[in-house]
Amino acid sequence: MAAKIIVIDDDLKIASMMRRGLTFEGFDVKVANNGREGLMQILEQLPELVILDVMMPGIDGLEVCRRLRKDGNIPILMVTGRDSVSDRVAGLDTGADDYLVKPFAFEELVARVRALLRRTANQNTEEFIRFADLTLDLASRSAVRNQRIIELSTTEFNLLELFMQNPKRVLARDLIMEKVWGYNFQGESNVLEVYVGYLRQKLEQQKEPRLIHTIRGLGYVMKE
Template identity: 85%
Template sequence: MCAKIVVIDDDQKIASMIRRGLTFEGYEVLVANNGREGLMKILEQPPDLVILDVMMPGIDGLEVCRRLRKDGNIPILMVTGRDSVADRVEGLETGADDYLVKPFAFEELVARVKALLRRTENNIAKDYIHFSDLTLNLASHSAKRNGRLIELSTTEYNLLELFMQNPKRILSRDLIMEKVWGYNFKGESNVLEVYVGYLRHKLENQNEPRLIHTVRGSGYVMKE
C-alpha cells in the first residue's frame, strides 16, 4: 500500500509541483494551501508524512508543527525559503524531522521523503516481534494471536519476550530463570513451570496449536 503524504504550502505552484512529482513516484498526495486547511486534512485522513512550508498566513508552519507534535509523531519535512542556521534550529526544535531549503532539486526531496518513511517503518518494526500467528507488542506489553488480544502480567511478558527473541532455540531452565527472574536458581521451585502453564493457557485459549514446547531434560523451545 502506497504511503499517504499531505503537502501544506500556500505557494500553489510549488505545492502542485510537489504533488505531481510525488504522485508519479507512487505516493498518494493531498494538498492544503494554508495551515488550518492542512490540519483539517490531517485530522480527517492521518497521513504517513507531512511536507510543511513555514511562512504561511494565519497558522504558520511552526504552529502547525507544534500542534502535530502535541497530538502524535507523524514525520514532518519542513520545506521553506528560510535558510539561516537559526531558522533551521527553530524548525527542528519545534518538532520537524528534517528541513529542506527552497529552491531544491526534486530528487533531493524524494530522497528525504524516502528516508523519513523508512525511518518510521524501522521504528514501527522495532515495536513488535512476530512468530507464526503470534505478535508481541513491545510498547504495550501485550500480545495478539490471530487478532485476539492477550493481556500479560509483567512476568508473563518477560518470559514470552525471551521465547520470541529466541525462536526455535532450546532454552535451558537455568538460563530462563536467570533472564526472567534475575538469578541463577538451582532449587526445586516450580515457578517456571507455573508461568509456562499460564502462557500456554492464554496462547491456546481458542484451541490454537502449541508454540511453547517442553524439551525433556533440556528446557523449553518456541516452535510451530
C-alpha cells in the first residue's frame, strides 16, 4: 500500500509540484493550502508523513507542528524559504524531524521523505507497543495491564493496535472503520461501538482507569 503523505503549503505552485512528483514516485498525496485545513486533513486521513511549509497565514507551520507533536509523533518534514540557523533551530525545536530549504532539488525531497518513512518503519518493528500502564505484545497478539494478560480476538487486537499506534490523537469513526474493517464493510452499523465496549470491559476488568475515550460527534481517542 502506498504511503500516505499530506503536503501543507499555501504556495499553490510548489504544492502542486510536490503532489505531482511524489504521486509519480508512488506515494498517495493529498494537499492542504493552509494550516487549519491541513490539521483537519491529518485528522481525517491519518497520513504516514507530513510535509509542512513554515510561512503561512493564520495557523503557521510552527504552530501546526506544535499541535501535531502534542497529539502524536507523525514524521514531519518542514520546507521553507528561510534558511538562517535560527529559523532551522526554531523548526526543529517545535518537533520537526527534518528541515529542507526552498528552492530544493526534487530528488533531495524524495530522498528525505524516504529516509523519514524508513526510520518510522524501523521503529514499528518492535515487538511491544506501550501506553500508560498498558503493553501490547505484537508476537502473542495479546495485551498486558497491571501484570494481567488480556486475551484478544483478531478484531479486538487490530482495533487496540490502531489506538496504541496513534496515542492522544482523535481517530474519526469512518477512519477506524476503514483501517480495521476495510472499505467495503457491510456489517452492523454499530459494530465499532460494540468492539470498543469489548475492549473497555477487558482493559478495565480490575477497575483500571479508562484509556479509550469517546469524543462525541468525532470518534475515539486513547489518552490517560
